[in-house]
Amino acid sequence: MAGPLARFSLLRAHPARVTVLAFAFAALAGAALLTLPVARADGTSTGFVTALFTAVSAVCVTGLVTVDTGTYWSGFGEGVILTLIQIGGFGIMTLASLLALLVSGRLRLRMQLTAQAETKTLDIGQVRRVLLGVAGTTLIVELSVAAALALRFRYGYAMSFGEAVHHAVFHAVSAFNNAGFGLRPDNLMRYVTDPWVQLPISAAVILGGLGFPVLLELLRHRSRSRGPRRWSLHTKLTLITTAGLLATGTLLTCLLEWRNPATLGALDTGHKLLNGFFHSTMSRTAGFNALDIGKMEPATLLSTCVLMFIGGGSAGTAGGIKVTTFAVLAVAILAEVRGEPTSGVLGRKLAPHVLRQALTVVLLGVGLVTSATLALLTVVKAPFEYVLFEAVSAFGTVGLSAGITSDLGTGGELIVILLMFVGRLGPVTLVSALALRERTRRYQLPEERPIIG
Template identity: 40%
Template sequence: MRVEPAMRTSIYARLRDGIDSFAAATPARFAITIFTSFVLIFTLLFSLPIATSTGRPAPLVDALFTAVSVICVTGLSTVDMATYWSPFGHVLVFIGVEIGGIGVLTLASILGLVISRRLGLRQKLLAAGDANPLRIHKGPISEGQAVRLGETGSLLLTVAVSALIIELAVALLLFPRMLIQGVPVLDAAWQSVYLSAMAFTNTGFLPTSDGLTPYADDPWFLTVLMLGVVLGAIGFPVIYVLTKNLRHPRRWSLHVKITILTFALLLVLGAFAYFVLEYNNPRTFGPMDPGQRVLQSFFLSSMARSGGFSTVDIAQLDSASLLVTDMLMFIGGGSASTAGGIKVTTLAILFLAAFAEARGHSDMEAYDRRIPGDVLRLAVSVVLWGATTVAASCILILLLTDSTLDYVLFDVISAFATCGLTTGFTASTTDSAQYILAATMFFGRIGTVTLAAALAASQHPRLFRRPEERPIVG
């Protein structure tokens, strides 16, 4: 039976309208659906014999775990990423982390903008929801925020251009250092591009089995990687505002100021903690000179936020250092960034609320601005959902394995925060534990706010309020 062009157009139009209606009605569920679809597609692709270096199909657990880790830009793996996958497999990894790093809804909006040369209201709402979880819920949203709805098109352009420019710049800075190391030109070109993508997307996969060993004490190489990771983790809304008002800090939004300040404080405090705790550890910083200790402390502090690269064996860190890393990973990077975690602004909001309560103030304030109460409720929800996810995953894995809590907790938080640092537990544990870690990565990346909004689906207004009564807290 021959299908007429008009009928094909009608079918396509109905399908497009159906997808648009679903996306507009339940954007959170739409985001999870698209995300899940990408995971399933990449699982299928990684299962193909052409994707492995041996030419044999990858086991389901390895294909699924790699697909989730790639799309979630986590960096954890159950196999040796450098040797297990074929060139085709490495191309899949590269494409997957670019999709996951930018965000599936943002990428869809960018493609729509390129094709149609305009951005409709629905596309703006979807893209804005990818950048600001508050927009996922139905109802009016105050426009007193980092990026207004009318600026969504400019933000999408910033995402695309900044990702391209930053990754290209990082690759160009790494390339000559690899040539000096003796890496052949073509290999150096591929490895520099690969590493730049893994740095900006905060993934942490390595293209060679040597990893960072040849450059473990190289200040130039490690600083460039740190720069790429920080620029990816700071958040696209921050990059957008800085590109417009870099020399005019007074014009920066509250979100930008809070993000930069909290991000910098955590970076410095984390480096100081590693410097002190690992100073005399003979298995990590002990044999190094003072300058190298400072460099490695800052490198580990920046990578613990979501970068995933490491120049030392994480399993050899002091127990106190592992706990510090757990905390830094759980916090993560900036909102609407390639980093994971609960985000630095979430932490800042909780501290501002505590300071306001200690001073007896009814409102949270920062930089001469008042922060509404719904932002605090969202921050509390994010932390509780994140802590619940981590606790549930740890309990299940401890029941299924005989591993110790410190290593299990470390890799579970790394999975939830899409960091990628590991004690070695992930690759050596059972298949069942690896499936749990894959689910933890998925829930961590789609965001606790997105998941909660997807379950709620819509808000139900109530025409009454019950009597007030105050329970005892603390």
């Protein structure tokens, strides 16, 4: 009996499969808690689909909601949502491994492999240091942003001390984990002219979206002698691509919305630039909005979809196909256009399997978004651009919406739930988790070149 039981033991499963099961368990547990009367502001029970949608959105750090977070849920319900956000952003397997480390002072090999799969650590011997670094970085950033926001809410908006701390902590955790959950029906639209709220939240979103490997490498190489020259290719690609996408998103948002009276048109130049930057930052999987998304120009919605689909850095709180995936494909296309036999960037040659992985992630992402959009169009009566926007937002775990989330219906909600879950875990992770076993081909097929194009 020991053999068959051990074969199906959770601890002996593939790390990617364990991660999928753990996220599913966290979402179901959160949904069960949110169905309790104590979780709702009026003391009544919540329907399971609504609770499941909120729980999946929280643990997948998305931010799409069918009910208003600040008025529908009680303090207990908000606490459950905040806990799910923290678990989802931190990585449930990273959290479990950290707890094991703190209790026993060491990590078993299986737990190290699981944490390695979650944190994308290249050297298994670094897992212990990465886990502690992730915990420390999360705590420092969230406390710093919460303190800045609490001061602003307390003295800029005359909130009581308790209310200011409550709002500050909730938004700080939501921002660093790229969740986009807010406590107001209009999200952050009341702060459209307030840089003291927008900029700290933007900083938390950017830091969380870079990915923990990048943050930890930047912290290790603080000295000038071990600066950019010693950064890994992953860190360089992430920083360069992130900066380029932030600048591009800001420029496009300002150009396309500059004269739109429903968005940037009513603001002065400084606040137009501020909100252009804020929207570009939030499009990178954060989900907060200070402008009315439903009143944006179609061209802006399309450019936002592109940013949401790309997402942020790997092994962080952001979603999407990731900036390194986008950068690798861009480099590969450039090399092919130039007629170069191999792809290289920043003085390094890219391995062929990296290009295949990038192409796989992008094509699976496109296929998933396309399929989900088609499915949503059959159950949701809304313009095509709004439905596409919703699908991309769910896949990229962004949380921005053009205003149709509450009108999805049960069928639409279930589609978006699946999309958020797959988007958080990543297509490749999900496929590898579902695979029965790894297969190694022990032979090579004859080579032949079909006509391309």
